[in-house]
Amino acid sequence: GAGVSQSPRYKVAKRGQDVALRCDPISGHVSLFWYQQALGQGPEFLTYFQNEAQLDKSGLPSDRFFAERPEGSVSTLKIQRTQQEDSAVYLCASSLTPTGGGTEAFFGQGTRLTVV
Amino acid sequence: AQKVTQAQTEISVVEKEDVTLDCVYETRDTTYYLFWYKQPPSGELVFLIRRNSFDEQNEISGRYSWNFQKSTSSFNFTITASQVVDSAVYFCALRRYSGAGSYQLTFGKGTKLSVIP
Numbered sequence: 282g283a284g285v286s287q288s289p290r291y292k293v294a295k296r297g298q299d300v301a302l303r304c305d306p307i308s309g310h311v312s313l314f315w316y317q318q319a320l321g322q323g324p325e326f327l328t329y330f331q332n333e334a335q336l337d338k339s340g341l342p343s344d345r346f347f348a349e350r351p352e353g354s355v356s357t358l359k360i361q362r363t364q365q366e367d368s369a370v371y372l373c374a375s376s377l378t379p380t381g382g383g384t385e386a387f388f389g390q391g392t393r394l395t396v397v
Numbered sequence: 398a399q400k401v402t403q404a405q406t407e408i409s410v411v412e413k414e415d416v417t418l419d420c421v422y423e424t425r426d427t428t429y430y431l432f433w434y435k436q437p438p439s440g441e442l443v444f445l446i447r448r449n450s451f452d453e454q455n456e457i458s459g460r461y462s463w464n465f466q467k468s469t470s471s472f473n474f475t476i477t478a479s480q481v482v483d484s485a486v487y488f489c490a491l492r493r494y495s496g497a498g499s500y501q502l503t504f505g506k507g508t509k510l511s512v513i514p
Binding site for chain 1: 401432434439440441442443444447488490498500501502503504505506507
């Protein structure tokens with residue numbers, strides 16, 4: 282597609298439920314990122330993929346968070362046993378080149394997760 | 398450690414006024430990238446500009462201009478003759494030029510701009 286696509290746009294989960302958030306990056310983009318944006322805050326880095334390899338998962342807040350990109354394109358962020366503090370907008374971004382470089386990341390519209 | 402500070406939480410201006418959004422950053426790196434993103438109510442982050450730390454030339458793009466001052470670690474963004482469509486949250490961000498974590502953006506908390514007709 283023309284841009285980064287995320288689904289669902291909105292998700293309400295009961296506390297303790299598992300959720301899966303999907304990201305379709307721009308075709309051909311090597312790098313894929315997940316960020317978490319709490320209400321009124323800037324996005325914070327969660328994890329980074331270069332093709333199918335997860336090179337950095339240092340930002341994942343707990344072992345309840347898991348991300349994968351098995352074929353180097355679509356990525357899924359899974360949150361197990363959701364807690365209220367997981368409520369946030371989850372943003373996916375992709376960029377053309379591998380690490381760093383002079384390219385910008387293109388962001389999707391995000392998935393707003395509300396845990397009740 | 399890297400840090401970006403956007404001291405202005407919210408700004409309101411009347412349409413056609415000029416407005417400057419402030420950004421101050423901290424980094425131990427000598428070379429790095431700086432970015433501005435716009436986040437309209439629809440939620441996606443829209444890329445506006447990327448600057449290299451070794452290029453201090455100011456840039457103008459239509460009604461937008463950016464003032465990069467390495468000596469004061471600031472990268473301010475000015476909108477001239479603001480319009481209602483400029484209403485959004487604006488984020489300043491920092492990224493390492495190379496090395497560990499050079500793919501990772503560090504964002505400020507954002508400045509919410511409201512342009513009143």
